[in-house]
Amino acid sequence: MEASAITQSDLVGLRAPSAFLRLQSDEKLVTLTRRGNQSAYEALVGRYHARILGFTRHMLSSKEDAEDVTQESFAAAYSAMMADERAINVKPWLYRIARNRSLNHMRRQSAIGVDDFDHHVANHGRTTEDEVSQREDLRQLMTDVRDLPESQRTALLLREIDALSYDQIAEAMETTVPSV
Template identity: 30%
Template sequence: MEDLELVRKAEQGNQGAFASLLERYKNAVYSLLYRTIGDREDARDLTQETFLRAYRKLSSFNPAYRFSTWIFRIATNLAIDRHRKRPPRTISLGTDEGAVDIADPRPDPSQEVLGRLKAEAVMKALAKLPEALRAVLVLRFVKKLSYDDIAAIRGEPLGTIKTRIFRGREQMLRQLKTEGVLL
């Protein structure tokens, strides 16, 4: 069933339809929040708050946008609020305990170690960025969203998004090259 149809049903009080939306997007929202704020517990709480807020505001959902864009926007705003109220002193390096590698469930052990080391280095470089740069890079490269979608989610001009992606990527590249992850 299409997202829009599920939204319509959920808006009328069908919690089953909302549960389907929840199942469809919970991991995407969770990974977005975790990669942005770097704390597993906080990311889980904010994911729950994202869906509760989405349910309360479901009647104001504009069908001109995709549901994913809308839910990511709510999640991003919550992450920004959380960052303002409680700026993290350090961010988890993201060793991803319990992470599920969907693309390759049984990789070669040596490749797995190399991949994990690389992922750790990427997360470390990502964690060093200011929140605004980190958030747009996650939306672009982890969530694979277009510049336009990111601008809609962040509620910022397209030019600002382009600049942030450019600067954020430049800083990360410098860091990753220093550590020898990217040659």
């Protein structure tokens, strides 16, 4: 199966990667993938899909956009993985790809001019009043998080939502630990 075609729902229909593969380190799964073992790549996707989807969901305003960006991220990861033999620290590397893809998506949205009606449709027709009554505290928190500069928002989400270490956050953001 081509990497760009793998989604979380597809994983349900596939037979699960063997227990042997699920127990392998990320580095071993990368090596096996590079040798043509598609099940090893599926094991990596299964290991990180929910985390990357959660991260992109927090970065973007739409569940559908997050799903698209997550799929793009795994497709890009597969292509990059197969392109050369460099060592990969998989977890922060995947988050870096997802972050960059999310930022590219946000830039594209700004360029095409997404308006309030588009957000209304993306929220399945719920009004602002409905959202306020259902989730005022959460909404305010998410607004505050979204208002943070991109680098601070990314670092906060990686630390608090995805529980990455400061070293992993620095690697994912291509910066130093003190700047995190």
